[in-house]
Amino acid sequence: MSVDLSVTVGTLRLRNPVMPASGTFAEGLDNVVDFEKLGALVTKTITHELRTGNPLPRVVEQPSGLINSIGIPSKGLDHFVEHMLPLYARYSTPLVVSISAPTVEGFANLARAVSIPGVAAIEANISCPNIEEDGKAFAMTPESTERVTSALRSSTGLPLWVKLTPNTGDIAAVARSAERAGANALVVANTILAMAIDLKTFRPSLGNILGGLSGPAVKPIILRQVYQCAKVVAIPVIGCGGIATAKDAAEFMLAGATAVQVGTATFIQPDAMVRIIDGIKQFCLHRDIPRASDLVGGLVVEESDEPDMAWMEPAQ
Amino acid sequence: MSVDLSVTVGTLRLRNPVMPASGTFAEGLDNVVDFEKLGALVTKTITHELRTGNPLPRVVEQPSGLINSIGIPSKGLDHFVEHMLPLYARYSTPLVVSISAPTVEGFANLARAVSIPGVAAIEANISCPNIEEDGKAFAMTPESTERVTSALRSSTGLPLWVKLTPNTGDIAAVARSAERAGANALVVANTILAMAIDLKTFRPSLGNILGGLSGPAVKPIILRQVYQCAKVVAIPVIGCGGIATAKDAAEFMLAGATAVQVGTATFIQPDAMVRIIDGIKQFCLHRDIPRASDLVGGLVVEESDEPDMAWMEPAQ
Amino acid sequence: MPVSIQILIIATTVAKKRLSLAIEIALCKAVFFRDGRRMLQNLTLTNHDAQEDWRPTVSTETAVVLSNKAVNGEYRRLVMSCSALAASAEPGQFFQLLCPESAGEKPFLRRPMSVYGMRKAPPEVEFLYKVTGAGTRGLETLVQGDPLDIFGPLGVGFKLDLSWRSIALVGRGAGLATLAPLASMAAQAGIHVTAILSARRPDLLVSADLFRNCGADVVGVTDSEATSGPANVEKILRGLIAGRGCDAFFTCGSSRLMRVLQRLAAEFGLVGQIAMEQQMACGIGLCHCCVRDFNMNGDIVSRRVCWDGPVFDLAEAMP
Amino acid sequence: MPVSIQILIIATTVAKKRLSLAIEIALCKAVFFRDGRRMLQNLTLTNHDAQEDWRPTVSTETAVVLSNKAVNGEYRRLVMSCSALAASAEPGQFFQLLCPESAGEKPFLRRPMSVYGMRKAPPEVEFLYKVTGAGTRGLETLVQGDPLDIFGPLGVGFKLDLSWRSIALVGRGAGLATLAPLASMAAQAGIHVTAILSARRPDLLVSADLFRNCGADVVGVTDSEATSGPANVEKILRGLIAGRGCDAFFTCGSSRLMRVLQRLAAEFGLVGQIAMEQQMACGIGLCHCCVRDFNMNGDIVSRRVCWDGPVFDLAEAMP
């Protein structure tokens, strides 16, 4: 038996469901991973202007995880178009450009500006602060998610992926609003706001005080959010959070993810994405599953499994 | 030098800042831990009626963490008053009773019923679903937190601790509303909603589908929430989430916690609480800190550390 | 402290004071009540009144591996040097083992394992385990001299009535590990043991010699020989009851066999004890993840396997 | 594949085609451009056009420990048997080591370590490390035959201009590990080395013999002898420049010494290279956690130590 690994994310057909998470991928990885083997390539989030990112230290390790406060150092739009885009033109693998801006209009303008040949899709990182709403991230509420997604939708003809934040209290509602406003796929999710303290200095371990937690530690939380989102939207969900092995990827797909992004795992095993792709193939082979896409939403939930709403844990 | 480990939580003076987290403590632990050494004792959440808890399996392990969907099996109020309370009367360590109910009135009634000799404080586990609001946990919004806390406040003269959920999008706002409504302390926080899938059966690993993540994996997230809450309230914050070592406890205290609760760590090291108490003493001794309470809120944050709001990570 | 005499006090209602006294006199570490643990807890708490003499009754310690060898294609035997408290474990009790990482997998929870053997001097405790997942794969990596964090003895073990003359032990799989030390306890008490050991193949009947060395009559039944079916086991037991006679049943490891025993026990008015398994987190009654339903005189009651058991009244057990 | 000749191509603007050709002819694995990595990247990408022949140029592999011994009270030397690709590391390059767990601490990230030595046949790579935290405590536990997951060679190493006659290596602490293989590379290229090694005490001057065996003049300066101050190092260097002469400075491990070298380099119009450290997560340019500021002709530019370095132009480095 051979396994068909391809999946379809909106109008985009990917040769397999595995791609990097924004901010954990750059051209240097081609020293270790054959980019032609990946499902897609996803850039670090770019902004319109040049930005320097956050103060150091920018990472601190935790049990089974990493907190980062890299921020978005960006060489700006022009540098991206002139210098980065041509690099990726050499690959047949679709390029997804992650963008961010502090205002709705900024987002729309940037989306328009990157809607150019060589870009296969736009991933809007709306987990960034909205300066028009007191710095609260767009993706924290259904309302601002809907506003920014609508503006993005009317500014680009490219497939539009919207990347949500896990820090909201109701990610399913945010997911629905993004779908309603025209997103073609959701990326669930960005990092979880976290903190660590240096006991030698009694100061925050990160220059920015707060950072975002990623890696295996967050997997059970993000898996739950993928499940919650996939249940309420018809557009594809791309799972992202703590995926380090093919088994993790399979769990995300069963929970409803059409594809997965791998971030922190690449720092630990630089060829993690390739191992995951091979592993998904083996996983399907061993179970006589002809297409990786057959896994999507394959979770078996019986009536009796449905939580007793009135007393569900861990809403103890 | 000797170290004064005692801390004051509202009107309650504790011999040290370490106590069990609700649901991870019962009388059997006295086989391993001398209860007279602990700062306080905290019961498993009780309900008014007899309840059976959730379907099995109820736990599944994760990298550096545990997901549980125990629910609240409870033998009910009467059993508690008749059989459990007398057991704890033998200890000088203050007993904190954790309570839960599906309605505001149910909470108030239960608080009144347990306001009896032998109970030193009430911990209201408001991370449980409010059936008057579609099953959304009380602690998800400032409004329902305020409502239930007010009702609790007027129904008991005992110190009232309110235990928050980490699943809300704005825990600082919830913390403020609990304080406004008369809480004497906040417990931050309960478990984080999570999920795992059994790849042998393609079914959820937990009988309840969803469960709550606890253990070291959640520590950086809950530490951040303790920091956010302690910044905005004047009442004591009790940190709870992933604390396994004295260093973890010290981080929580520096971030603003007056005391800490230890849950999952006890499953891994049954005498974890005693080790943590001894460790806090050593920690203070080595640094010439005369009182453990001097650690509280001792985090050093300089102006330049304040995050650049407009671009703060991980709200990338 | 280590006491080897085991006494069964059949007492449904005993004034607490008197009971406490009786226990002190008998120097008995663990007692078995029809109505569960409550009285035992009260007793423990009474002792607490004098706080100065609080002492742990369950040990959490770093024991040292003496050996860790395969006994057949499926099972490995792990012998640990430990404290006297840990070595005071009774048959049917268990430990929670903090299994080491193996091949990058770090088991987060401890793993429950029945005591397979214990020795007082020098204090040792033994386990017999089957490698099935991350935790037991970690155990497999241990070599002589390695440390292993063990927590126990835990739970309520088997209890013998000294008036019994003959008992039947019926086990399968890892259940044989749990029953094995009961055979030597019975031998010490002068009670004859008939051990019906069930396995997939004859070569997997691990502890047969151990049972035999305790003077037990051993009957091996296997799937490969088609002798392990409930009907055949029932036939063997009926033969035992009709012949030598049998005062009590002890079982572990198969709910099919449990049902056979429950039926026969009801028919002949025999008592019985069963050691049950359930996934555990804390192992000491805190978390309620290990509950099973029991039929207590018609009421279905949820009880914690780690705390109320793992040994339960056979009649109350449900599959 | 393994090529030991190192060629410095000073080329600020070279037509890409020609460059690519030049490189193929020279069989040169790594080139050093004044304007950083961009051309090298383009080059790599050009090779990609023919997808069939994609090959990793950085190895992620399980190497095997040959030895792991203390060399003095502070440093340990770890020798690994590895692939030819890993053994092709150049002086100044580094590896990201996936350090094992020790005493229950599991380091989550890899740890960067400079190559301290390399051999082609059989392929080996060496590290010299100081135990400071969880990761290096994990390294300390390794014994012969143990596997260790290594990722490298990474980053831009030191480059030598074959026209140079004499160079000065100035290092302190772990910086000595980084500079050591440069001494033998210079020896092979017929360039004389003066090594000024700084440490707290004479017994901590670990690699002095290694430098001497490569024919280097070694000057040890130490805190305990009060010879390690900037003034004394400056005096020694002025002596060298005035005497034998010096074409370039190489340094690692001390920003105080860096400033001395920068001042002298400017005064005498000398070039220099510095290996820098910064906390790393990915090690290959993905995450931007390892940035430092550099002074590029007056502009303060943030660059990734793992990718744009760890070896940088001395004149551009900032403390």
Ligand SMILES: Cc1cc2nc3c(=O)[nH]c(=O)nc-3n(C[C@H](O)[C@H](O)[C@H](O)COP(=O)(O)OP(=O)(O)OC[C@H]3O[C@@H](n4cnc5c(N)ncnc54)[C@H](O)[C@@H]3O)c2cc1C
């Ligand atoms: C009281 C008691 C005594 C036991 N005694 C023995 C014994 O003497 N010898 C022996 O080989 N096995 C025994 N078991 C079963 C043993 O605990 C499991 O085989 C072991 O936990 C499997 O862990 P793992 O990580 O290798 O497997 P995994 O399948 O990876 O374990 C995953 C999770 O499931 C739990 N689990 C898996 N199987 C069982 C099981 N059968 N019972 C309870 N939890 C399980 C694990 O503890 C862990 O939490 C006993 C179980 C209990 C409850």
Ligand SMILES: Cc1cc2nc3c(=O)[nH]c(=O)nc-3n(C[C@H](O)[C@H](O)[C@H](O)COP(=O)(O)OP(=O)(O)OC[C@H]3O[C@@H](n4cnc5c(N)ncnc54)[C@H](O)[C@@H]3O)c2cc1C
């Ligand atoms: C390019 C490069 C080459 C290096 N070469 C050597 C060498 O040859 N020999 C040697 O002994 N050391 C070297 N170091 C330093 C070495 O990486 C650290 O000593 C090591 O990471 C400490 O890890 P730890 O877990 O033991 O300490 P911890 O202090 O527990 O580490 C905590 C975190 O800080 C990071 N960190 C701590 N110290 C340093 C440091 N000095 N530089 C960068 N990150 C650090 C760790 O990587 C980890 O992420 C080098 C560093 C870099 C960047």
Ligand SMILES: Cc1cc2nc3c(=O)[nH]c(=O)nc-3n(C[C@H](O)[C@H](O)[C@H](O)COP(=O)(O)O)c2cc1C
């Ligand atoms: C170092 C680092 C930088 C990141 N930068 C970005 C970014 O620029 N844009 C973005 O949308 N997400 C960014 N993320 C978040 C990841 O894309 C991903 O959502 C998150 O790390 C969870 O996945 P993981 O657990 O597989 O790493 C970053 C994560 C890390 C660890």
Ligand SMILES: Cc1cc2nc3c(=O)[nH]c(=O)nc-3n(C[C@H](O)[C@H](O)[C@H](O)COP(=O)(O)O)c2cc1C
């Ligand atoms: C098995 C289990 C049962 C729990 N039961 C309760 C409960 O009844 N009431 C409650 O408020 N919290 C309950 N919790 C949450 C804990 O009190 C605590 O908030 C959480 O586990 C985080 O702390 P930890 O990481 O130290 O375990 C439970 C947690 C676990 C693991």
Ligand code: FES
């Ligand atoms: S395992 Fe925790 S109560 Fe039994």
Ligand code: FES
């Ligand atoms: S360590 Fe990731 S960019 Fe340098």
